[in-house]
Amino acid sequence: MKTNLFTLILAVVALTSVCVTGCNAPAKKEEAATEQAAAKPDMAALKAEIQAIETQWAKATTAKDIATVMSFYADDAVEMNDDEPMVVGKAAIQQSLLKSMEARKAGTTVSFETMDVYGDGNVVTEVGKTTTTDAAGKIVSTGKYVGIFEKRDGKFICIRDINNEDQKGK
Numbered sequence: 001m002k003t004n005l006f007t008l009i010l011a012v013v014a015l016t017s018v019c020v021t022g023c024n025a026p027a028k029k030e031e032a033a034t035e036q037a038a039a040k041p042d043m044a045a046l047k048a049e050i051q052a053i054e055t056q057w058a059k060a061t062t063a064k065d066i067a068t069v070m071s072f073y074a075d076d077a078v079e080m081n082d083d084e085p086m087v088v089g090k091a092a093i094q095q096s097l098l099k100s101m102e103a104r105k106a107g108t109t110v111s112f113e114t115m116d117v118y119g120d121g122n123v124v125t126e127v128g129k130t131t132t133t134d135a136a137g138k139i140v141s142t143g144k145y146v147g148i149f150e151k152r153d154g155k156f157i158c159i160r161d162i163n164n165e166d167q168k169g170k
Helices: 002-039 043-062 066-070 090-103
Strands: 073-080 109-119 123-133 139-152 155-165
Touching: 043 066, 043 109, 043 123, 043 139, 043 155, 066 090, 073 090
Parallel strands: 073 155
Antiparallel strands: 109 123, 123 139, 139 155
């Protein structure tokens, strides 16, 4: 009789354990899904934040304000311009951008449009397009770019930038 009672007690304990574990599993899965959803960044907000940076960047580029343009780059940034070798570091990027600014005709306006962003909220990859217009508003060039931004000290800063024009010689 003791053996049957012991077996019965073991069976009840095992069944209770299975029920408790099984009943809690969906709750744990729901908690994990909720935590994962909470960790996902608001991509629309990130896109708006990056576009705001690009709008300031375009204004500074149009004004040929190299100090402001350089404030968007990390010290260890890498720039990959159309038909040029890779440029590494803020000082080298500044020299490259100064040449570009000097070559751009007076009266032109540069604009950048953020098309899409991807990332986790700390590192964001942006895909965008650029348009340059003359003083009369006629488009003189278009291009595309990919920028990688990293949040440092609470703000996004460009760590990698690659860009190229859609058409050469126009």
